[in-house]
Amino acid sequence: MTAAVAVLQEARARSRRRVVLVGSVLAVATLLAFLATVSLGEYPIPPGDLLSSLVGAGPARVEFVVTRLRLPRALAGLAVGASLGLAGALFQRLLRNPLASPDIIGVGAGASAAAVVALTMLGLSGLAVSGAAVLGAAATATLIVVLARRGRGSTGLHGVRFVLIGVGVGSALLAIVSWLMTTASLTTAQQTLLWLTGSLNNVSWASTTPLLVSVAVLVPLALVAAGALPRLELGDEAAAALGLAVERSRLLLLAVAVLLVAAAVAVAGPVSFVALVSGPVAARLAGPGRASLPHAALIGALLVLLADLVARHLLGDVPLPVGVVTGVIGAPYLLLLLARSRAGGTA
Amino acid sequence: MTATPTATSAPEAPATRRGSGVATTLLVAAVLLVAVVASLAIGPRALPPSVVLDALTAFDPTNPDHLVVTEVRLPRTVVGLLAGLALGPAGVLAQGLTRNPIAEPGILGLNTGAALAVVLAIGLLGIRSLTAYVWFGFLGAGLAAVIVAGVAGIGRSGTVSRGATSPATLALAGAALTAGLGSVTTAILLTDPDAFEDYRFWQVGSLAGRDLGIAGQAAPFVLAGLAVALLCGPTLNALALGDDVARSFGRRVERDRAVCGIALVVLAGSATAVAGPIAFVGLTVPHLVRVLTGPDHRRLLPVSALVAPTLLLVADVVGRVVASPREVQVGIVTAVLGAPVFIWFVRRKRFVR
Numbered sequence: 001m002t003a004a005v006a007v008l009q010e011a012r013a014r015s016r017r018r019v020v021l022v023g024s025v026l027a028v029a030t031l032l033a034f035l036a037t038v039s040l041g042e043y044p045i046p047p048g049d050l051l052s053s054l055v056g057a058g059p060a061r062v063e064f065v066v067t068r069l070r071l072p073r074a075l076a077g078l079a080v081g082a083s084l085g086l087a088g089a090l091f092q093r094l095l096r097n098p099l100a101s102p103d104i105i106g107v108g109a110g111a112s113a114a115a116v117v118a119l120t121m122l123g124l125s126g127l128a129v130s131g132a133a134v135l136g137a138a139a140t141a142t143l144i145v146v147l148a149r150r151g152r153g154s155t156g157l158h159g160v161r162f163v164l165i166g167v168g169v170g171s172a173l174l175a176i177v178s179w180l181m182t183t184a185s186l187t188t189a190q191q192t193l194l195w196l197t198g199s200l201n202n203v204s205w206a207s208t209t210p211l212l213v214s215v216a217v218l219v220p221l222a223l224v225a226a227g228a229l230p231r232l233e234l235g236d237e238a239a240a241a242l243g244l245a246v247e248r249s250r251l252l253l254l255a256v257a258v259l260l261v262a263a264a265v266a267v268a269g270p271v272s273f274v275a276l277v278s279g280p281v282a283a284r285l286a287g288p289g290r291a292s293l294p295h296a297a298l299i300g301a302l303l304v305l306l307a308d309l310v311a312r313h314l315l316g317d318v319p320l321p322v323g324v325v326t327g328v329i330g331a332p333y334l335l336l337l338l339a340r341s342r343a344g345g346t347a
Numbered sequence: 348m349t350a351t352p353t354a355t356s357a358p359e360a361p362a363t364r365r366g367s368g369v370a371t372t373l374l375v376a377a378v379l380l381v382a383v384v385a386s387l388a389i390g391p392r393a394l395p396p397s398v399v400l401d402a403l404t405a406f407d408p409t410n411p412d413h414l415v416v417t418e419v420r421l422p423r424t425v426v427g428l429l430a431g432l433a434l435g436p437a438g439v440l441a442q443g444l445t446r447n448p449i450a451e452p453g454i455l456g457l458n459t460g461a462a463l464a465v466v467l468a469i470g471l472l473g474i475r476s477l478t479a480y481v482w483f484g485f486l487g488a489g490l491a492a493v494i495v496a497g498v499a500g501i502g503r504s505g506t507v508s509r510g511a512t513s514p515a516t517l518a519l520a521g522a523a524l525t526a527g528l529g530s531v532t533t534a535i536l537l538t539d540p541d542a543f544e545d546y547r548f549w550q551v552g553s554l555a556g557r558d559l560g561i562a563g564q565a566a567p568f569v570l571a572g573l574a575v576a577l578l579c580g581p582t583l584n585a586l587a588l589g590d591d592v593a594r595s596f597g598r599r600v601e602r603d604r605a606v607c608g609i610a611l612v613v614l615a616g617s618a619t620a621v622a623g624p625i626a627f628v629g630l631t632v633p634h635l636v637r638v639l640t641g642p643d644h645r646r647l648l649p650v651s652a653l654v655a656p657t658l659l660l661v662a663d664v665v666g667r668v669v670a671s672p673r674e675v676q677v678g679i680v681t682a683v684l685g686a687p688v689f690i691w692f693v694r695r696k697r698f699v700r
Binding site: 099100104148160163167171182273280320323328334335 | 448449450494499519523524527530533536540547550631678679682685686694
């Protein structure tokens with residue numbers, strides 16, 4: 001008996017050590033990518049100057065480049081990646097479907113459709129487009145929730161029904177996006193494609209500050225609300241028997257995830273693939289379970305920061321949008337993990 | 348005595364179901380026929396069915412109405428039929444093989460593979476003809492399928508824990524490849540305005556502007572893929588119970604999955620090649636048909652093959668008249684009109700899944 005307990009305790013301790021170890025490695029890597037984003041560029045900044053200008057004691061020129069140009073971009077990359085990574089993992093866990101990332105179940109499509117209408121039909125730009133994207137994401141999520149409702153208390157927020165309705169709504173919205181792309185002039189269509197790819201090229205403090213505030217509120221809220229996930233995953237009856245307000249906690253998690261997506265998309269556009277890839281990668285690195293949610297956020301942040309570094313320098317002077325590179329870096333990595341983890345059967 | 352009613356009704360039940368199965372199939376086929384006639388008759392210049400019949404049986408090259416039928420409407424009807432015949436069963440295969448209800452033919456990265464190949468053909472080789480896009484579309488879809496199959500280990504023997512495919516791996520690998528190839532496509536489109544100009548019209552999915560030659564290129568592939576797909580019913584039924592149960596029935600899971608996977612690639616690849624990426628038909632038709640036939644894949648596959656072309660042709664007719672004289676492409680109409688219908692179906696109590 002005691003031997004069995006000892007074996008279990010040992011296994012638990014080992015998995016806890018793995019979670020902490022993987023988390024620390026990811027955190028350090030993200031920090032390094034962040035510092036590289038701030039210091040590398042057309043005007044390279046040595047680490048010493050970087051640190052002194054971050055605390056406000058550097059040479060004036062260096063301080064301008066760091067605090068006015070590079071810092072907002074690096075912080076936006078960090079926040080966008082973390083939001084998308086965390087939101088994607090939440091969607092996948094909540095809906096129990098590895099494909100249920102916000103870009104596939106319609107929330108991202110809602111943001112895109114609203115932004116593309118603003119760009120092509122209303123001729124808006126800048127922050128107005130961001131506002132449209134947030135409204136679009138929120139309105140689409142509300143529509144999906146209302147349509148998936150079963151009536152009389154049960155919101156039907158889990159499982160196949162919600163996902164299918166989300167995909168249906170998303171497909172219609174994406175078709176509208178495609179149609180608007182064919183009716184717009186080539187120049188407008190190109191701007192639209194750029195926005196739809198996701199880019200950090202036009203980020204400034206004006207857009208980064210609201211994003212940072214939202215993320216500072218939403219990420220802790222998401223991690224606390226995710227405490228209900230292990231019980232939700234036991235099934236509705238069991239979760240209710242354990243004293244969980246099933247529908248309310250599910251709605252809360254969904255709302256937080258949608259708001260995270262909306263905040264990120266407003267600043268950078270629907271950066272592809274980050275939301276889909278972060279959860280599965282985190283689960284494969286840290287082992288499945290609640291502990292992997294912060295890892296998903298870190299992986300999202302790391303992916304966006306690395307992709308932005310590559311995007312800025314790959315073609316010399318022409319900065320690519322970050323959304324092009326997230327897919328190119330992220331996809332082979334996930335494919336490699338899948339090919340390797342088949343042996344472990346974790347998929 | 349009390350047992351008699353059960354004893355007599357028990358053998359009847361399957362017979363009745365089989366009877367209604369034939370009735371359903373005939374009804375669906377009749378609706379498809381109506382859609383074909385409508386697709387030949389309706390457009391900016393509406394023609395009575397008798398003129399359509401004349402044009403097909405007693406063609407008169409000097410009659411402009413006959414020319415409209417044979418030169419414009421017949422090719423796009425044939426292309427719509429082919430694309431639908433391919434997309435319906437392809438959707439059933441995609442959902443059955445990945446065991447994921449939101450899988451569609453594009454999920455294995457086939458559509459993005461085809462799109463990338465077409466964009467490369469436009470951008471690097473300067474090719475600008477729909478006929479050539481067919482072959483590049485095929486090539487791209489095939490290469491994408493090989494990569495996904497390699498990663499997910501399709502066709503490898505052994506249980507999941509010993510290195511064979513799990514449905515979630517297959518779905519994730521397809522989604523990953525879709526994102527990766529999509530990014531490369533976007534990178535080319537952002538840097539090459541000419542390629543983007545052509546691509547933005549190809550990517551919505553359309554039946555217009557294709558001649559019968561394109562249909563002739565794709566027809567053998569569609570028919571071969573369809574023949575194999577129709578034999579996949581028992582395999583998908585067994586896989587739905589899980590690999591281990593399927594194996595205990597004596598099925599050679601890996602081989603069967605590989606064969607059905609090849610059918611999926613051929614069908615989805617040909618549909619994308621002739622009509623561009625029309626994903627939504629492959630996603631929705633299996634769900635709509637499941638309400639008619641129940642979850643048995645042996646009936647789901649053939650009925651889907653009849654319902655999907657109906658949906659495509661009706662959507663194409665709607666797209667021709669709704670904004671006349673301009674056209675709305677079939678890919679857009681299927682998604683915008685199809686989504687509300689699809690959502691209504693999913694909300695119904697009887698939704699089978």
